[in-house]
Amino acid sequence: MMENKVFLSFTFYSTILILKMYVVAIVTGQVRLRKKAFANPEDALRNGGLQFCREDPDVERCRRAHRNDMENIFPFLFLGAIYSLLDPSPTVARIHFLIFCVGRIIHTIAYLLRLQAPTRSLAYSVAQLPCFSMALQILMATTPYW
Amino acid sequence: MMENKVFLSFTFYSTILILKMYVVAIVTGQVRLRKKAFANPEDALRNGGLQFCREDPDVERCRRAHRNDMENIFPFLFLGAIYSLLDPSPTVARIHFLIFCVGRIIHTIAYLLRLQAPTRSLAYSVAQLPCFSMALQILMATTPYW
Amino acid sequence: MMENKVFLSFTFYSTILILKMYVVAIVTGQVRLRKKAFANPEDALRNGGLQFCREDPDVERCRRAHRNDMENIFPFLFLGAIYSLLDPSPTVARIHFLIFCVGRIIHTIAYLLRLQAPTRSLAYSVAQLPCFSMALQILMATTPYW
Numbered sequence: 539m540m541e542n543k544v545f546l547s548f549t550f551y552s553t554i555l556i557l558k559m560y561v562v563a564i565v566t567g568q569v570r571l572r573k574k575a576f577a578n579p580e581d582a583l584r585n586g587g588l589q590f591c592r593e594d595p596d597v598e599r600c601r602r603a604h605r606n607d608m609e610n611i612f613p614f615l616f617l618g619a620i621y622s623l624l625d626p627s628p629t630v631a632r633i634h635f636l637i638f639c640v641g642r643i644i645h646t647i648a649y650l651l652r653l654q655a656p657t658r659s660l661a662y663s664v665a666q667l668p669c670f671s672m673a674l675q676i677l678m679a680t681t682p683y684w
Numbered sequence: 685m686m687e688n689k690v691f692l693s694f695t696f697y698s699t700i701l702i703l704k705m706y707v708v709a710i711v712t713g714q715v716r717l718r719k720k721a722f723a724n725p726e727d728a729l730r731n732g733g734l735q736f737c738r739e740d741p742d743v744e745r746c747r748r749a750h751r752n753d754m755e756n757i758f759p760f761l762f763l764g765a766i767y768s769l770l771d772p773s774p775t776v777a778r779i780h781f782l783i784f785c786v787g788r789i790i791h792t793i794a795y796l797l798r799l800q801a802p803t804r805s806l807a808y809s810v811a812q813l814p815c816f817s818m819a820l821q822i823l824m825a826t827t828p829y830w
Numbered sequence: 831m832m833e834n835k836v837f838l839s840f841t842f843y844s845t846i847l848i849l850k851m852y853v854v855a856i857v858t859g860q861v862r863l864r865k866k867a868f869a870n871p872e873d874a875l876r877n878g879g880l881q882f883c884r885e886d887p888d889v890e891r892c893r894r895a896h897r898n899d900m901e902n903i904f905p906f907l908f909l910g911a912i913y914s915l916l917d918p919s920p921t922v923a924r925i926h927f928l929i930f931c932v933g934r935i936i937h938t939i940a941y942l943l944r945l946q947a948p949t950r951s952l953a954y955s956v957a958q959l960p961c962f963s964m965a966l967q968i969l970m971a972t973t974p975y976w
Contacts, residue, residue: 539685539831539915540915540916540971543975546971546972546975547972547975547976549912549968549972550968550969550972550973550975550976551976552908552912553909553912553965553968553969553972554969556905556908556909556965557965559901559905560905560958560961560962560965563901577894578891578894578941578944578947578950579944580944580945580946580947580950581947581951583947584946584947584948599724602723602724604901605751605897608754608900608901608904609705609709609750609754612754612758612904613702613705613706615908616698616702616761617699617702620695620698620699623685623686624686649724652724652725652726653726654726655724655726655727655729655730656730658724658726659727666706669706670706673699673702673703673706676695676696676699677696677699677700679686679692680692680693680695680696680699681696683689683692683693683696684693684696684697685831745870748869748870751897754900755851755855755896755900758900758904759848759851759852762844762848762907763845763848766841766844766845769831769832770832795870798870798871798872799872800872800876801870801872801873801875801876802876804870804872805873812852815852816852819845819848819849819852822841822842822845823842823845823846825838826838826839826841826842826845827842829835829838829839829842830839830842830843
């Protein structure tokens with residue numbers, strides 16, 4: 539596997555996206571501290587008092603971005619790995635990974651910076667295209683083994 | 685790996701379930717549009733006005749179904765892959781994958797169509813059985829290497 | 831892969847953590863029953879009446895613990911697998927997996943038992959260290975293939 543250049547390319551883009559998700563987590567924590575909005579009483583107590591155990595729209599926005607990442611990037615980690623093992627054209631495969639990676643980075647930027655609709659949903663939809671393509675190719679290769 | 689028939693069977697069922705999750709995401713978006721209930725002000729603004737940035741019980745139902753999928757299907761993607769490499773009986777392995785796949789599809793149907801309890805929790809519990817079985821078999825095979 | 835001792839060690843710790851997540855799911859269900867707080871009307875109806883379709887702070891706490899697990903343990907399943915294939919020192923690799931595993935178990939205990947801050951965030955941060963380390967090592971190995 540570690541001599542399969544498509545797989546190595548896939549792991550590069552996947553790791554970039556996981557680090558991107560970690561950044562969203564860190565941003566969420568920073569917004570919680572700045573807006574003083576904590577999910578747990580024990581955190582609020584340590585940061586000024588129980589009144590800061592509350593919701594905040596900016597925190598919720600970060601959490602929605604993070605959840606959307608989980609809904610979409612985690613399936614990519616699976617589909618991309620299996621697709622890489624199907625011996626696809628390296629150029630075509632790299633286009634799949636690149637579109638997904640760029641689409642998801644734009645999705646996060648559009649979410650956190652509240653860019654005008656439909657920037658975010660467009661980025662989401664474009665990023666889904668390589669996922670559907672990979673899923674269909676995997677099904678075509680594995681249907682005989684159901 | 686791509687000559688291991690158990691692994692190919694596993695990838696088939698996994699990809700079906702990932703596509704099933706994508707369907708839940710698409711349904712969520714459709715319900716948001718139909719009920720006019722958006723999570724973000726920028727989406728509401730594009731769809732009639734800020735008053736449509738609101739929660740809706742049908743949207744929340746879709747989101748709970750999706751989240752439950754993440755909690756259960758993602759671990760399966762890991763457990764099933766490792767289990768496939770343990771050289772299990774192909775028939776027994778396929779039964780594991782099939783029970784999980786059918787259980788999770790019924791879970792989604794029961795969730796979105798509000799089927800009477802305990803249909804949904806029963807489907808959830810049945811789908812967990814092959815997961816526990818695979819997890820235990822992996823632990824038995826790998827405990828010497830902890 | 832199943833002769834790679836680092837990979838086998840990784841699968842052991844990963845499976846332990848997936849079982850740990852299943853325990854959080856089971857605890858959530860038990861708290862829902864004990865506190866009579868259900869997310870769905872059909873579940874509430876079966877357990878005493880529609881008035882029990884309601885939120886509960888203890889249930890929400892379990893759900894936050896579970897979600898934080900998804901945000902962090904699922905990426906580990908990917909990073910750890912790829913890192914294992916990079917031929918790392920078995921001792922160093924095991925330290926990575928052990929720190930993550932112990933950190934995440936302490937995180938769950940601190941969450942569910944409401945341990946005083948910053949126990950939980952400290953466990954979270956310590957568990958992220960091996961993840962960042964593995965992500966950087968993967969990037970260093972795969973950047974030529976982007």
